[in-house]
Amino acid sequence: MDRSFGDRLISVITYVIYALFAFVCVYPFYYIFINSISANNLSERGKVIFYPMEIHFKNYVSVANIPGLLDAAKISVLRTVIGTALTVVVAGFLGYMFTRETLWKRKFWYRFVAVTMYFNAGVIPWYLTMKRLGLTNNFWGYILPTIVQPFYIILCKTYCESVPKELQDAAEIDGAGTLTIFFRVMLPVIKPILATIAIFAAVAQWNSFQDTLLLMKDQKLYTLQFVLYQYINQASSLKALISSTSSSTQLAASLAHAATATSIRMTVTIVVVLPVMLVYPFFQRFFTKGIMIGAVKG
């Protein structure tokens, strides 16, 4: 009797504590979302706490009209799509090639790639290299350095090793070359691991901030993450921006709908977080595999 009471008490406490954890993780997103669709004069004074008030969607319209924001969205989408596609295909290909015993000096080249996980030259030498290569203020500065990712390659290699050798041997007897085997035989088989990598590479590209900070001075190449950071940190520039847009398009807008620094900040936050939220349900099943990305043995 005593024991079951103790167990039950633990249960109750556990449920309550985890409810708190869940709340702490969900509420911030909910809070920003309801504020982005509430009357702006209320949200600016912090009056919207539990549910949206005087719902309107004007903020999303005004945000779309901010000069430069659409360009930033375009850059973010482009780098995510191009960067992810290249990273995934290259990870699959190199993972496969590093299992080919015929590859010249296979072990050496594998280590040559894998060991780069464990060191980096530092921001300044990296920046100077990028500058020398003409990759500062250049869209490809987002893509080229991210193509070869040792983590992902190791994952693919391990996965390829688990595929029965007979599959490749059979194709070889049929006269298939190295590349044909990769594209026709291996690529379809290793799809699950490539899907995992695609998700993680895409999230990394979308969230990337530091490379814009270091490499890009040209505003046309700013990403959404970078623009959002500027909006939060440089309130003065945001105010100037609002007055310039409001004078032309929002003269007639009421106080509840006129853009404020707060409304723009919150709305842009939702815009930036939305793509991650949308794909999130789909990549849950890759979690356990994904965590291995951080814990593989080279």
Add this chain to the structure above:
Amino acid sequence: MRSDNRKARSYREFLYILPFIILVAIFAYFPLYGWIYAFHDYRPPFPITRETFVGLKWFSHIISNPVRTADVLRVLRNTFAMSGISLFFSWFPMIFAVFLNEIRCRPYQKFVQTVTTLPNFISWVLVFSIAFNIFGSSGAVNSVLTDLGVIAKPISFLKSSKHIWFKMWLWLTWKNAGWAAIMYLAAITGIDEQMIEAAKVDGATRMQIIWHITIPSILPTYFVIVMLNLANFLSNGMEQYYVFQNAFNQDYIEVLDLYVYNIATSGTGNYPLSTAISMLKSVVSVILLVGSNAVSKLIRGEGFI
């Protein structure tokens, strides 16, 4: 004839991977050449020449210039504090996973796991935006506290240096704990069900099962995490601290990675000094990595490199 074919194919296959080997050489190895800037009086855009070579000047500058020494010590203090707190609380995700596993209602367990993992997938900029919107002067926390009459004036949570190390740990935990717990949950699933059944037959309580079976079974996983923490002791990364830094908390938030960036970009920008410090950091980091790997080998019988 056959061996000729084999050789030809072996080289051909190398040609296929050559473009990517070149990418690695350019973006991972070539920047190491930039370490020579630490031995020069380099001022961009002027190129380095034999005249600009100054030997170890910038390395000794760290020790001989009192202002710089104080700066470096302050930054090291912050780095040690942040990494130390993380290391001290590194058991948190493990305990989080252990008790999450105790929840018998599957949908609830799944729900908690799903929402606590979400923050791992948003950027530090977004975390900062959330912090700004929730803890800013007109944010949720301040407006609720003022409405309840707890405080008269909004508290500046972000524009203050108070408890900044602990706050940074809280944000880091908010972002990562749910994600880190998944690894432990996977380890817990691997525990032999029969062992737990046998313990139950013997009359063990849930706390006893947790203490004597669950936790010992996942300790090897925890051990690897601690070793990785040690290996990365000096590398907190700069992004989190960069987005959260401001004039008020600068003295306490600046960690080594951020300092290296700041001295290169603020004012006239001291590239050689920045490079020198990041070189020293790299050397120590490699030693820590090799060291913790050796410890891991000694205790677990296998390393993590």
